[in-house]
Amino acid sequence: MTDRELLLEAIRATEKAYAPYSRFRVGAALLARSGTVYTGANIENASYGATVCAERTALWQAVLCGEKEFDTLAVAAVQADGTPIAAPPCGICRQTLSEFSDGSLRIIIGTPDGLRTFTLRDLLPEAFGL
Ligand SMILES: [Zn+2]
DSSP states (O other), X not given: OOHHHHHHHHHHHGGGOBOTTTOOEXXXXXXXXXXXXXXXXXXXXXXXXXXXXXXXXXXXXXXXXXXXXXXXXXXXXXXXXXXXXXXXXXXXXXXXXXXXXXXXXEEEEEETTEEEEEEHHHXXXXXOOO
């Protein structure tokens, strides 16, 4: 699967977002080493604090299916007016992803002009670990 194909999966996942408060829709597509792609979308909550990001819903779905090794995560976001916007993973998602990566996980961020590629280590150079 190419980076662009994975990003398209993330873009499609934005349609599944539950975002009645912010109307900021985020989609994620996580490519496991097995070759399976797991998608996620942000799920908001009236308490705001209980809101869950797209990256973590994708990761949790993958882990619940027995996956623990991942190759690439693609993230896409759409603003309330439908305009695409770059949305790198938040700090909580970076730390959560680090539980299942030595930092080499590739992260693709969709932008209005295409895509940008990082590693998890780029975005979280000193991850907490026990
Ligand atoms: Zn997040």
